[in-house]
Amino acid sequence: MVSHKQSFSSKFIFLAASFVLVVFIKNANSAPFDEAGNEGEMEDGAAWTMVQKSGDQFLLNGQPFYVNGFNTYWLMVFAADQSTRGKVTEVFQQASAVGLSVCRTWAFNDGQWRALQKTPAVYDEDVFKALDFVVSEAKKFKIRLILSLVNNWEAYGGKSQYVKWGKAAGLNLTSDDDFFSHPTLKSYYKAHVKAVLNRVNTFTNMTYKDDPTIFGWELMNEPRCESDPSGDKLHAWIEEMAVYVKTIDPKHLVQIGLEGFYGPSTPNKAQINPNSYAQQVGTDFIRNHQVLGVDFASAHIYPDSWISQEISDAHIGFTKTWMQAHIDDAENYLNMPVVFSEFGVSAKDPGYNSTFRDSLISTVYTILLNSTKKGGAGGGSLLWQVFPEGTDYMDDGYAIVLSKALSTSNIVSLHSKRLNTYNSLCSWKCHWGCKKKHALDNFQLHEEL
Secondary structure, X not given: OOOOOOOOOOOOOHXXXXXXHHHHHOOOOOOOEOOOOOEOOOOOHHHOOOOEEEOOEEEEOOEEOOXXXXXXXXXXXXXXXXXXXXXXXXXXXXXXXXXXXXXXXXXXXEOOOOOOEEEOOEEOHHHHHHHHHHHHHHHHXXXXXXXXXXXXXXXXXXXXXXXXXXXXXXXXXXXXXXXHOOHHXXXXXXXXXXXXXXXXXXXXXXXXXXXXXXXXEEOOXXXXXXXXXXXXXXXXXXXXXHHHHHHHOOOOEEEOOOOOOOOOOOHHHHHHOOOHHHHHOOOOHHHHHOOXXXXXXXXXXXXXXXXXXXXOHHHHHHXXXXXXXXXXXXXXXXXXXXXXXXXXXXXXXXXXXXXXHXXXXXXXXXXXXXXXXXXXOEEEEEEEOEEOOOOHHHOOOOOEEHHHOHXXXXXXXXXXXXXXXXXXXXXXXXOOOOHHHHHHHHHHHHHHO
């Protein structure tokens, strides 16, 4: 999601809330959470290891790793300008202060203003160095990155820019969806994948494909192929590109970047979709995620865009049903984690208020915690989207400025603390059966007092 999306007196608990406030108010330059949920110095390079997966669980150093994360898509572009580069550091500082551990951002900007890829396989070195900075800065704050490699939408170039390049080269192209099937356009995409994965970071001297700071690769932001509702064209592209990424980089995890719509292969699940149109956009949640080379599933949550722009309790009901269906499918059909990699609500929606936003975020977190308690496939979530102060002009309505939204920050902090408690409870071999689990029961009891 970027701008293409259509506009869519509690108890004060001393023990839990005091933790939250201390975490948020702490100096922005203090050390971020460590993997066990404690504050501490940055791990040395040897301890900063790749996130892996085993079945429907993410693993880090042999322990469960549940994700509380966020999106800030414009980091590379801001880093390319010295006058705005500091905002990259700011957003990582503020995110780490509330325990957010994964950030999803764009590793593309095709043929647009301040483009990374000016023409096919021709790069602006200064912009590539800006992406290097983003990666190196993320590591300083112990935040891992999901890097998306191209956009379905026109913002930052996307598949339409690839089609423009193809037409300029004399190709006979009739649709932006030719991106998924024309051999030349596929070769352009593969060249970009190769350039990014083999990039040697000018700040760290580490090749991207070897860098544990990168959580994983996303093939495309919200791919759709509306010209082929059967889903065959997009599915063939996913099959080809997932394997291609793995041939270059077998170490990192790969996701597709889907919104999570159920397609023709599962007509019995069509009623779970937010509307009838969702089944006609060429995507197919279960079928697509069964592709060789895809390691984890993604789904987005935008009831205000998909159902009705007017804020309604129906949004919360949809979110619960939508999430549980995808968690169940990840466990029963896919044997992989699912990350709800974009979710939010726009302040521009009729009837919006911050209380509803907090309710939506709390709903997402609660469903994920219910999965986490069982060692389930609910791998985590990524807020859309976290901004630092002074970037209001980039706000699409969904921006969360943590320093100005204390109630939201408190919810995020508490969820981070809970997940970090789970992540540190016991090793994978323990299978959630050891007595250490009771430590969490005590933690939750404090919240209910």
